[in-house]
Amino acid sequence: MVILDDVEKILAYGEICDHCLGRFFGKLSHGLSNDERGKALRISYSLQNNLPYPSARPCWICGDIFGKTEEWADRVVAATADIEYGTFVIGTRVPPVIAESEEIVWSDLSLSHAEPLKSEMNREVGKAVARKSGKVADPKHPDLLAILNIAHDCVEIQIRSIFIYGRYRKFERGIPQTHWFCRACQGSGCEKCNFTGKQYKDSVEELIGRPIITLFSAENAILHGSGREDIDARMVGTGRPFVMEVVAPRIRTRDLAVVQQEVNRAADGRVEVTLERWSFHKEVEIIKSTKGYKKYRILVEIDGGCSLDELQSAIQSLKGAKVNQRTPIRVAHRRADRVRERRVLDISKVGEDGERVILEITGEAGLYIKELISGDQGRTEPSLSGLLGRSARVCSLDVVEVQGYDEGE
Numbered sequence: 001m002v003i004l005d006d007v008e009k010i011l012a013y014g015e016i017c018d019h020c021l022g023r024f025f026g027k028l029s030h031g032l033s034n035d036e037r038g039k040a041l042r043i044s045y046s047l048q049n050n051l052p053y054p055s056a057r058p059c060w061i062c063g064d065i066f067g068k069t070e071e072w073a074d075r076v077v078a079a080t081a082d083i084e085y086g087t088f089v090i091g092t093r094v095p096p097v098i099a100e101s102e103e104i105v106w107s108d109l110s111l112s113h114a115e116p117l118k119s120e121m122n123r124e125v126g127k128a129v130a131r132k133s134g135k136v137a138d139p140k141h142p143d144l145l146a147i148l149n150i151a152h153d154c155v156e157i158q159i160r161s162i163f164i165y166g167r168y169r170k171f172e173r174g175i176p177q178t179h180w181f182c183r184a185c186q187g188s189g190c191e192k193c194n195f196t197g198k199q200y201k202d203s204v205e206e207l208i209g210r211p212i213i214t215l216f217s218a219e220n221a222i223l224h225g226s227g228r229e230d231i232d233a234r235m236v237g238t239g240r241p242f243v244m245e246v247v248a249p250r251i252r253t254r255d256l257a258v259v260q261q262e263v264n265r266a267a268d269g270r271v272e273v274t275l276e277r278w279s280f281h282k283e284v285e286i287i288k289s290t291k292g293y294k295k296y297r298i299l300v301e302i303d304g305g306c307s308l309d310e311l312q313s314a315i316q317s318l319k320g321a322k323v324n325q326r327t328p329i330r331v332a333h334r335r336a337d338r339v340r341e342r343r344v345l346d347i348s349k350v351g352e353d354g355e356r357v358i359l360e361i362t363g364e365a366g367l368y369i370k371e372l373i374s375g376d377q378g379r380t381e382p383s384l385s386g387l388l389g390r391s392a393r394v395c396s397l398d399v400v401e402v403q404g405y406d407e408g409e
Protein backbone atom coordinates (compact mmCIF):
# COMPACT_ATOMS: atom_id res chain seq x y z
CA MET A 1 0.00 0.00 0.00
CA VAL A 2 1.48 3.31 -1.12
CA ILE A 3 0.49 5.22 2.02
CA LEU A 4 2.19 2.68 4.29
CA ASP A 5 5.39 3.13 2.29
CA ASP A 6 5.20 6.83 3.14
CA VAL A 7 4.43 5.98 6.77
CA GLU A 8 7.58 3.88 6.93
CA LYS A 9 9.67 6.72 5.54
CA ILE A 10 8.09 9.24 7.93
CA LEU A 11 8.71 7.02 10.95
CA ALA A 12 12.35 6.77 9.92
CA TYR A 13 12.81 10.51 10.65
CA GLY A 14 12.22 10.01 14.35
CA GLU A 15 9.52 9.52 16.94
CA ILE A 16 6.34 11.23 15.89
CA CYS A 17 2.92 11.66 17.50
CA ASP A 18 -0.36 10.45 15.98
CA HIS A 19 -1.44 14.04 15.29
CA CYS A 20 1.63 14.85 13.24
CA LEU A 21 1.61 11.46 11.48
CA GLY A 22 -2.07 11.74 10.58
CA ARG A 23 -1.65 15.36 9.45
CA PHE A 24 0.79 14.36 6.69
CA PHE A 25 -2.27 12.78 5.03
CA GLY A 26 -4.73 15.32 6.43
CA LYS A 27 -6.41 16.25 3.18
CA LEU A 28 -6.79 12.70 1.89
CA SER A 29 -9.92 11.79 3.78
CA HIS A 30 -12.57 13.46 5.86
CA GLY A 31 -14.42 12.22 8.89
CA LEU A 32 -11.30 11.28 10.85
CA SER A 33 -9.34 13.59 13.09
CA ASN A 34 -5.60 13.67 12.45
CA ASP A 35 -4.76 11.70 15.56
CA GLU A 36 -7.34 9.02 14.73
CA ARG A 37 -5.91 8.76 11.24
CA GLY A 38 -2.36 8.72 12.58
CA LYS A 39 -3.21 6.00 15.06
CA ALA A 40 -4.91 3.88 12.37
CA LEU A 41 -1.92 4.22 10.05
CA ARG A 42 0.50 3.32 12.81
CA ILE A 43 -1.49 0.19 13.72
CA SER A 44 -1.77 -0.91 10.07
CA TYR A 45 1.94 -0.41 9.61
CA SER A 46 2.82 -2.36 12.80
CA LEU A 47 0.53 -5.24 11.81
CA GLN A 48 1.85 -5.37 8.28
CA ASN A 49 5.43 -5.55 9.51
CA ASN A 50 4.81 -7.65 12.62
CA LEU A 51 6.16 -4.86 14.79
CA PRO A 52 5.08 -4.10 18.35
CA TYR A 53 2.98 -0.97 18.70
CA PRO A 54 5.59 1.76 19.34
CA SER A 55 5.81 3.37 22.71
CA ALA A 56 5.20 7.09 22.88
CA ARG A 57 8.14 9.42 23.11
CA PRO A 58 8.19 13.16 22.50
CA CYS A 59 7.31 14.00 18.92
CA TRP A 60 10.28 15.40 17.00
CA ILE A 61 8.04 17.77 15.05
CA CYS A 62 5.65 19.30 17.55
CA GLY A 63 7.14 18.39 20.94
CA ASP A 64 3.74 16.91 21.84
CA ILE A 65 1.97 20.24 21.64
CA PHE A 66 -1.37 18.54 20.96
CA GLY A 67 -1.34 17.18 24.49
CA LYS A 68 -1.77 20.77 25.61
CA THR A 69 -4.73 21.95 23.55
CA GLU A 70 -7.02 21.97 26.63
CA GLU A 71 -4.45 24.02 28.49
CA TRP A 72 -4.18 26.55 25.63
CA ALA A 73 -7.97 26.76 25.48
CA ASP A 74 -8.12 27.49 29.22
CA ARG A 75 -5.62 30.30 28.72
CA VAL A 76 -7.72 31.81 25.92
CA VAL A 77 -10.84 31.64 28.07
CA ALA A 78 -9.01 33.30 30.99
CA ALA A 79 -7.54 36.03 28.77
CA THR A 80 -10.95 36.92 27.37
CA ALA A 81 -12.94 36.61 30.59
CA ASP A 82 -13.74 40.33 30.92
CA ILE A 83 -14.27 40.96 27.19
CA GLU A 84 -17.72 40.91 25.63
CA TYR A 85 -17.71 38.80 22.46
CA GLY A 86 -19.92 36.33 20.67
CA THR A 87 -17.62 34.93 18.00
CA PHE A 88 -13.90 34.28 17.86
CA VAL A 89 -11.16 32.75 15.80
CA ILE A 90 -7.90 31.14 16.92
CA GLY A 91 -4.58 31.88 15.27
CA THR A 92 -1.28 30.17 15.97
CA ARG A 93 2.21 31.63 15.68
CA VAL A 94 4.22 28.52 14.93
CA PRO A 95 7.93 28.67 15.78
CA PRO A 96 9.97 28.51 12.54
CA VAL A 97 11.73 25.33 13.64
CA ILE A 98 8.41 23.44 13.77
CA ALA A 99 7.24 24.76 10.40
CA GLU A 100 10.57 23.87 8.84
CA SER A 101 10.50 20.32 10.24
CA GLU A 102 7.13 19.71 8.61
CA GLU A 103 8.19 21.26 5.32
CA ILE A 104 11.31 19.08 5.09
CA VAL A 105 9.18 15.93 5.19
CA TRP A 106 6.61 17.34 2.73
CA SER A 107 9.26 18.09 0.15
CA ASP A 108 11.44 15.01 0.77
CA LEU A 109 8.47 12.69 0.24
CA SER A 110 6.51 14.92 -2.17
CA LEU A 111 3.46 14.79 0.08
CA SER A 112 0.68 16.84 -1.47
CA HIS A 113 -2.16 16.18 0.98
CA ALA A 114 -0.55 17.35 4.19
CA GLU A 115 -2.18 19.83 6.53
CA PRO A 116 0.06 22.35 8.34
CA LEU A 117 0.34 22.17 12.12
CA LYS A 118 -1.07 25.67 12.41
CA SER A 119 -4.48 24.68 11.02
CA GLU A 120 -4.85 21.65 13.27
CA MET A 121 -3.89 23.69 16.31
CA ASN A 122 -6.34 26.48 15.38
CA ARG A 123 -9.14 23.98 14.89
CA GLU A 124 -8.52 21.84 18.00
CA VAL A 125 -8.04 24.76 20.39
CA GLY A 126 -11.01 26.49 18.74
CA LYS A 127 -13.26 23.52 19.46
CA ALA A 128 -12.11 23.45 23.08
CA VAL A 129 -12.63 27.20 23.54
CA ALA A 130 -16.14 26.94 22.06
CA ARG A 131 -16.97 24.12 24.44
CA LYS A 132 -15.56 25.88 27.52
CA SER A 133 -16.87 29.39 26.79
CA GLY A 134 -20.11 28.79 24.93
CA LYS A 135 -18.93 31.22 22.21
CA VAL A 136 -18.95 30.49 18.50
CA ALA A 137 -15.84 29.89 16.40
CA ASP A 138 -16.42 32.02 13.28
CA PRO A 139 -13.41 32.66 11.04
CA LYS A 140 -15.42 34.97 8.76
CA HIS A 141 -16.86 37.37 11.35
CA PRO A 142 -14.91 37.02 14.57
CA ASP A 143 -15.38 39.59 17.33
CA LEU A 144 -11.93 38.73 18.51
CA LEU A 145 -8.81 36.91 17.47
CA ALA A 146 -6.85 34.87 20.02
CA ILE A 147 -3.31 34.14 18.90
CA LEU A 148 -1.41 31.25 20.47
CA ASN A 149 2.18 32.39 20.54
CA ILE A 150 3.96 29.05 20.97
CA ALA A 151 7.51 30.38 21.14
CA HIS A 152 6.68 33.01 23.77
CA ASP A 153 4.26 30.68 25.54
CA CYS A 154 1.50 33.30 25.74
CA VAL A 155 -1.89 34.21 24.29
CA GLU A 156 -2.35 37.52 22.42
CA ILE A 157 -5.84 38.96 22.06
CA GLN A 158 -6.91 41.29 19.26
CA ILE A 159 -10.42 42.71 19.57
CA ARG A 160 -12.15 43.68 16.33
CA SER A 161 -13.33 47.28 15.99
CA ILE A 162 -17.01 48.12 15.95
CA PHE A 163 -18.47 50.91 13.82
CA ILE A 164 -21.28 53.41 14.30
CA TYR A 165 -22.92 55.47 11.55
CA GLY A 166 -24.17 58.94 12.40
CA ARG A 167 -24.17 62.64 11.61
CA TYR A 168 -22.59 65.45 13.54
CA ARG A 169 -23.23 69.12 13.79
CA LYS A 170 -20.59 71.57 14.99
CA PHE A 171 -21.88 74.78 16.53
CA GLU A 172 -18.58 76.32 17.56
CA ARG A 173 -15.93 77.70 15.20
CA GLY A 174 -12.30 76.84 15.75
CA ILE A 175 -12.68 73.11 16.27
CA PRO A 176 -10.92 70.85 13.75
CA GLN A 177 -12.63 67.64 12.68
CA THR A 178 -9.79 65.41 13.86
CA HIS A 179 -6.92 66.08 16.23
CA TRP A 180 -3.93 68.02 14.91
CA PHE A 181 -0.46 67.58 16.24
CA CYS A 182 1.21 70.74 17.57
CA ARG A 183 3.07 72.43 14.71
CA ALA A 184 5.99 73.29 16.97
CA CYS A 185 6.70 69.88 18.46
CA GLN A 186 4.86 67.47 16.09
CA GLY A 187 3.05 65.92 19.03
CA SER A 188 5.83 65.23 21.49
CA GLY A 189 4.72 68.07 23.80
CA CYS A 190 6.23 71.53 24.30
CA GLU A 191 5.53 74.84 26.04
CA LYS A 192 3.56 76.16 23.08
CA CYS A 193 0.97 73.41 23.33
CA ASN A 194 1.08 73.25 27.11
CA PHE A 195 2.64 69.79 26.74
CA THR A 196 -0.49 68.32 25.21
CA GLY A 197 1.17 67.71 21.83
CA LYS A 198 -1.97 69.14 20.20
CA GLN A 199 -2.48 72.27 18.13
CA TYR A 200 -6.10 72.58 19.25
CA LYS A 201 -7.41 71.51 22.61
CA ASP A 202 -10.42 69.67 21.21
CA SER A 203 -11.58 68.17 17.94
CA VAL A 204 -14.92 66.87 16.77
CA GLU A 205 -13.35 63.42 16.86
CA GLU A 206 -12.37 63.75 20.51
CA LEU A 207 -15.59 65.44 21.61
CA ILE A 208 -17.58 62.53 20.19
CA GLY A 209 -14.92 59.92 20.87
CA ARG A 210 -14.13 60.46 24.53
CA PRO A 211 -17.51 59.35 25.92
CA ILE A 212 -17.57 56.51 23.40
CA ILE A 213 -14.17 55.24 24.55
CA THR A 214 -15.47 55.18 28.12
CA LEU A 215 -18.82 53.57 27.30
CA PHE A 216 -17.27 50.80 25.21
CA SER A 217 -14.16 50.47 27.34
CA ALA A 218 -12.22 50.94 24.10
CA GLU A 219 -8.64 51.86 23.29
CA ASN A 220 -9.47 54.60 20.80
CA ALA A 221 -12.23 56.10 18.66
CA ILE A 222 -11.45 57.23 15.12
CA LEU A 223 -13.77 59.52 13.19
CA HIS A 224 -14.14 58.85 9.46
CA GLY A 225 -16.06 61.80 8.04
CA SER A 226 -17.70 62.26 4.68
CA GLY A 227 -15.37 65.16 3.89
CA ARG A 228 -14.52 67.85 6.42
CA GLU A 229 -15.31 71.49 7.02
CA ASP A 230 -12.66 74.10 7.70
CA ILE A 231 -11.72 74.67 11.31
CA ASP A 232 -13.41 78.08 11.31
CA ALA A 233 -16.61 76.80 9.66
CA ARG A 234 -19.60 75.56 11.56
CA MET A 235 -21.41 72.40 10.47
CA VAL A 236 -25.13 72.90 10.97
CA GLY A 237 -28.37 71.88 9.25
CA THR A 238 -28.73 68.13 8.86
CA GLY A 239 -25.14 67.46 9.87
CA ARG A 240 -22.20 65.65 8.29
CA PRO A 241 -22.30 61.86 7.88
CA PHE A 242 -19.54 59.93 9.58
CA VAL A 243 -18.55 56.46 10.67
CA MET A 244 -17.00 56.22 14.13
CA GLU A 245 -14.57 53.35 14.50
CA VAL A 246 -14.41 52.10 18.08
CA VAL A 247 -11.03 50.43 18.45
CA ALA A 248 -10.57 47.36 20.67
CA PRO A 249 -13.86 47.66 22.58
CA ARG A 250 -14.16 45.41 25.63
CA ILE A 251 -17.89 46.10 25.53
CA ARG A 252 -19.64 45.65 22.16
CA THR A 253 -23.33 46.10 22.80
CA ARG A 254 -24.84 49.35 23.93
CA ASP A 255 -28.13 51.06 23.21
CA LEU A 256 -27.18 53.69 20.61
CA ALA A 257 -29.82 56.05 21.97
CA VAL A 258 -28.02 56.00 25.31
CA VAL A 259 -24.64 56.48 23.64
CA GLN A 260 -26.00 59.44 21.66
CA GLN A 261 -27.41 60.99 24.82
CA GLU A 262 -24.11 60.61 26.65
CA VAL A 263 -22.05 62.06 23.75
CA ASN A 264 -24.34 65.06 23.46
CA ARG A 265 -24.33 65.66 27.19
CA ALA A 266 -20.52 65.57 27.31
CA ALA A 267 -20.09 67.76 24.20
CA ASP A 268 -22.17 70.41 25.92
CA GLY A 269 -23.65 72.08 22.83
CA ARG A 270 -20.34 72.51 21.01
CA VAL A 271 -20.98 69.42 18.92
CA GLU A 272 -24.11 67.32 18.59
CA VAL A 273 -24.61 63.88 17.07
CA THR A 274 -27.38 61.65 15.90
CA LEU A 275 -26.22 58.03 15.97
CA GLU A 276 -28.40 56.34 13.39
CA ARG A 277 -27.27 52.72 13.32
CA TRP A 278 -24.41 50.24 13.57
CA SER A 279 -22.01 50.33 10.67
CA PHE A 280 -19.28 48.03 9.31
CA HIS A 281 -15.66 48.23 8.23
CA LYS A 282 -16.28 48.55 4.48
CA GLU A 283 -18.52 51.57 5.01
CA VAL A 284 -15.48 53.60 6.11
CA GLU A 285 -14.12 53.58 2.55
CA ILE A 286 -17.56 54.20 1.09
CA ILE A 287 -18.19 57.23 3.23
CA LYS A 288 -14.74 58.69 2.64
CA SER A 289 -15.00 58.37 -1.12
CA THR A 290 -18.54 59.73 -1.34
CA LYS A 291 -18.74 62.77 -3.58
CA GLY A 292 -22.08 64.28 -2.70
CA TYR A 293 -23.04 67.93 -2.98
CA LYS A 294 -22.59 70.37 -0.11
CA LYS A 295 -24.67 73.39 0.80
CA TYR A 296 -23.19 76.41 2.56
CA ARG A 297 -24.44 79.63 4.12
CA ILE A 298 -21.86 82.40 4.07
CA LEU A 299 -21.50 85.97 5.18
CA VAL A 300 -19.75 88.02 2.48
CA GLU A 301 -18.05 91.39 2.65
CA ILE A 302 -17.63 93.34 -0.59
CA ASP A 303 -15.13 96.20 -0.63
CA GLY A 304 -17.01 99.43 -1.34
CA GLY A 305 -20.30 97.51 -1.52
CA CYS A 306 -22.25 97.01 -4.74
CA SER A 307 -25.75 97.60 -6.06
CA LEU A 308 -28.38 94.92 -5.84
CA ASP A 309 -28.45 94.71 -9.65
CA GLU A 310 -24.70 94.14 -9.85
CA LEU A 311 -24.93 91.46 -7.18
CA GLN A 312 -27.93 89.70 -8.78
CA SER A 313 -26.24 89.66 -12.17
CA ALA A 314 -23.04 88.19 -10.69
CA ILE A 315 -25.13 85.55 -8.87
CA GLN A 316 -26.94 84.69 -12.15
CA SER A 317 -23.58 84.18 -13.88
CA LEU A 318 -22.38 81.84 -11.14
CA LYS A 319 -25.56 79.75 -11.01
CA GLY A 320 -24.76 76.44 -12.73
CA ALA A 321 -21.32 77.74 -13.70
CA LYS A 322 -18.33 75.45 -14.14
CA VAL A 323 -15.56 76.91 -12.04
CA ASN A 324 -11.88 76.33 -12.68
CA GLN A 325 -10.04 76.28 -9.42
CA ARG A 326 -6.34 76.07 -9.06
CA THR A 327 -5.38 74.64 -5.66
CA PRO A 328 -5.97 77.53 -3.22
CA ILE A 329 -2.96 79.35 -1.82
CA ARG A 330 -4.09 78.53 1.74
CA VAL A 331 -3.90 74.76 1.20
CA ALA A 332 -1.12 74.68 -1.42
CA HIS A 333 1.43 73.60 1.19
CA ARG A 334 -0.38 70.29 1.74
CA ARG A 335 -2.20 69.62 -1.54
CA ALA A 336 -0.91 69.04 -5.06
CA ASP A 337 -1.02 72.15 -7.22
CA ARG A 338 -3.50 71.53 -10.02
CA VAL A 339 -6.57 73.00 -11.64
CA ARG A 340 -9.88 71.24 -11.07
CA GLU A 341 -13.34 71.94 -12.40
CA ARG A 342 -16.32 72.02 -10.04
CA ARG A 343 -19.88 73.16 -10.60
CA VAL A 344 -21.87 75.70 -8.61
CA LEU A 345 -25.22 73.89 -8.47
CA ASP A 346 -27.10 76.74 -6.89
CA ILE A 347 -26.45 80.15 -5.40
CA SER A 348 -28.80 82.75 -4.01
CA LYS A 349 -28.89 85.75 -1.72
CA VAL A 350 -30.85 84.95 1.41
CA GLY A 351 -30.30 88.04 3.54
CA GLU A 352 -28.18 90.96 4.65
CA ASP A 353 -26.26 91.83 7.76
CA GLY A 354 -25.52 95.55 7.68
CA GLU A 355 -23.26 96.15 4.69
CA ARG A 356 -22.63 92.46 4.26
CA VAL A 357 -24.72 89.92 2.37
CA ILE A 358 -25.69 86.39 3.25
CA LEU A 359 -25.52 83.87 0.41
CA GLU A 360 -26.43 80.21 0.17
CA ILE A 361 -24.37 78.13 -2.21
CA THR A 362 -24.74 74.49 -3.18
CA GLY A 363 -21.61 73.11 -4.78
CA GLU A 364 -20.19 69.87 -6.10
CA ALA A 365 -17.93 68.08 -3.64
CA GLY A 366 -14.53 69.72 -3.68
CA LEU A 367 -15.65 73.25 -4.65
CA TYR A 368 -13.68 75.74 -2.58
CA ILE A 369 -16.22 78.32 -1.39
CA LYS A 370 -13.90 80.95 0.08
CA GLU A 371 -12.03 81.12 -3.23
CA LEU A 372 -15.25 81.17 -5.26
CA ILE A 373 -15.94 84.48 -3.51
CA SER A 374 -12.44 85.97 -3.33
CA GLY A 375 -11.09 84.72 -6.65
CA ASP A 376 -7.87 83.71 -4.84
CA GLN A 377 -5.76 86.21 -6.83
CA GLY A 378 -7.08 84.94 -10.15
CA ARG A 379 -6.60 81.23 -9.33
CA THR A 380 -10.38 80.65 -9.22
CA GLU A 381 -12.29 81.64 -12.35
CA PRO A 382 -15.04 82.78 -12.46
CA SER A 383 -15.49 84.22 -8.97
CA LEU A 384 -17.82 86.69 -7.29
CA SER A 385 -14.95 89.13 -6.83
CA GLY A 386 -13.93 88.85 -10.49
CA LEU A 387 -17.50 89.37 -11.73
CA LEU A 388 -18.01 92.41 -9.52
CA GLY A 389 -14.62 93.85 -10.29
CA ARG A 390 -13.79 94.47 -6.63
CA SER A 391 -12.50 92.38 -3.81
CA ALA A 392 -14.86 90.25 -1.78
CA ARG A 393 -14.29 87.79 1.03
CA VAL A 394 -16.06 85.28 3.23
CA CYS A 395 -16.37 86.51 6.83
CA SER A 396 -17.94 83.34 8.17
CA LEU A 397 -19.06 80.06 6.73
CA ASP A 398 -21.53 77.42 7.85
CA VAL A 399 -22.02 74.08 6.16
CA VAL A 400 -25.75 73.50 6.21
CA GLU A 401 -26.07 70.26 4.30
CA VAL A 402 -23.85 67.36 3.27
CA GLN A 403 -25.40 64.83 0.95
CA GLY A 404 -25.00 61.32 2.30
CA TYR A 405 -24.22 58.45 -0.07
CA ASP A 406 -27.38 56.63 0.88
CA GLU A 407 -29.60 59.55 0.08
CA GLY A 408 -28.57 60.75 -3.36
CA GLU A 409 -29.05 59.20 -6.75
Ligand SMILES: [Zn+2]
Residues within 6 Å of the ligand: 016, 017, 018, 019, 020, 021, 059, 060, 061, 062, 063, 064, 065
Ligand atom coordinates in the same frame (compact mmCIF):
# COMPACT_ATOMS: atom_id res chain seq x y z
ZN1 LIG B 1 3.56 15.87 16.86
Ligand SMILES: [Zn+2]
Residues within 6 Å of the ligand: 182, 183, 184, 185, 186, 187, 188, 189, 190, 191, 192, 193, 194, 195, 196, 197, 198
Ligand atom coordinates in the same frame (compact mmCIF):
# COMPACT_ATOMS: atom_id res chain seq x y z
ZN1 LIG C 1 3.92 71.38 21.13
